[in-house]
Amino acid sequence: MKKIKVILFFIVFVKVLLYAQIFNIDDNYIYDFAKILKETDRKSLNELLIKYNKITGIKFKIIIINSLKDYTDEDIVFENFIRNIFNSIKTDRQNTILFAITIKDRKLYYESGTQINESLTSLLSSIIDNKIIPYFKNEEYARGIYDGVRVFIRKTEKRQENNIKIPAEIFYLLMSFLIVFAGLFLIAKRKKRKVKIIEEFGKGAFTEWK
Amino acid sequence: MRLKEFLKDEEITLLNSTIKSIEKRTKSKIRIYITEKIGRYELKKAREIFVSLNLRNELKNNVIFIISLKDKKIGILGDDGIAEKVNEGFWLNTVNAVAEKFKSHEFAIGLIGGINLVAEKVIEFFPDEKEENSLEQIIFYEK
Numbered sequence: 001m002k003k004i005k006v007i008l009f010f011i012v013f014v015k016v017l018l019y020a021q022i023f024n025i026d027d028n029y030i031y032d033f034a035k036i037l038k039e040t041d042r043k044s045l046n047e048l049l050i051k052y053n054k055i056t057g058i059k060f061k062i063i064i065i066n067s068l069k070d071y072t073d074e075d076i077v078f079e080n081f082i083r084n085i086f087n088s089i090k091t092d093r094q095n096t097i098l099f100a101i102t103i104k105d106r107k108l109y110y111e112s113g114t115q116i117n118e119s120l121t122s123l124l125s126s127i128i129d130n131k132i133i134p135y136f137k138n139e140e141y142a143r144g145i146y147d148g149v150r151v152f153i154r155k156t157e158k159r160q161e162n163n164i165k166i167p168a169e170i171f172y173l174l175m176s177f178l179i180v181f182a183g184l185f186l187i188a189k190r191k192k193r194k195v196k197i198i199e200e201f202g203k204g205a206f207t208e209w210k
Numbered sequence: 211m212r213l214k215e216f217l218k219d220e221e222i223t224l225l226n227s228t229i230k231s232i233e234k235r236t237k238s239k240i241r242i243y244i245t246e247k248i249g250r251y252e253l254k255k256a257r258e259i260f261v262s263l264n265l266r267n268e269l270k271n272n273v274i275f276i277i278s279l280k281d282k283k284i285g286i287l288g289d290d291g292i293a294e295k296v297n298e299g300f301w302l303n304t305v306n307a308v309a310e311k312f313k314s315h316e317f318a319i320g321l322i323g324g325i326n327l328v329a330e331k332v333i334e335f336f337p338d339e340k341e342e343n344s345l346e347q348i349i350f351y352e353k
Binding site for chain 2: 199200201202203204205206207208209210
């Protein structure tokens, strides 16, 4: 009975932990504080990035702000500011590409997690130079971001398909089911054993000969 | 003491022939099981052993003696068929008689005494007449 209680506690505890992870799923990939993207474009791009994450396991997060001065009077380094925002986003940083823009300050920043292949970072750099910046120079920010990200996704999706990683939430869900089934199996086995032990027949006696 | 050292070869032979000669006169089987440790729930464990040796039958008339070396326990278990024919105190009286001999390390003599007490009952309540000796194994050791 004590063992069953321990098993049940373990199952409940792990389930709670895993669900806690699952409920932390962040489906928001675009933080457009400058409001330069049309809502329909933002949603469509976000959908693309969700799909991209499901296929490749990579999270492509975009932060767009107008100007650092909207947030702080201090002479803060742009990279540090973006990193602070990045730190406040719940995400698996190792699999994340962060792309940040300040419109008025005309600054761009990108950072790749440790598990992101270097070739992807180079590709992103080339897309920024050749696709995004020319649009930005014409002050077509929304189009630059929209087209740039779509090109990046298109060019890398197939490359990453061969290297599919199970998304964390699916992994946790599968693990959760596995643990529950293992727990139920153990309990069922225990019950079966118990029935065998409980089955009483015959009479007898034991004594010691010490 | 190792399980197989508990009884000497000649004692094993004596026990085998005693039980086989009894079984020619009864439908019951008497078996001996020697284990390292039986633990706290002796009767439950005894039932498990009884079942594992396929001693349950339609007549429910088989009997097993169980010797546990580490806890120095001697036990007996009879199936329902024989249990309903003998009085309540029979089982305890039998093991007590065996244990008395065990105290002076007369293991085979103690067992033969207990087996004969059981034999009286099984021959009375489940009589049979066979000409040939059974070839079945009589003494079992825990694996």
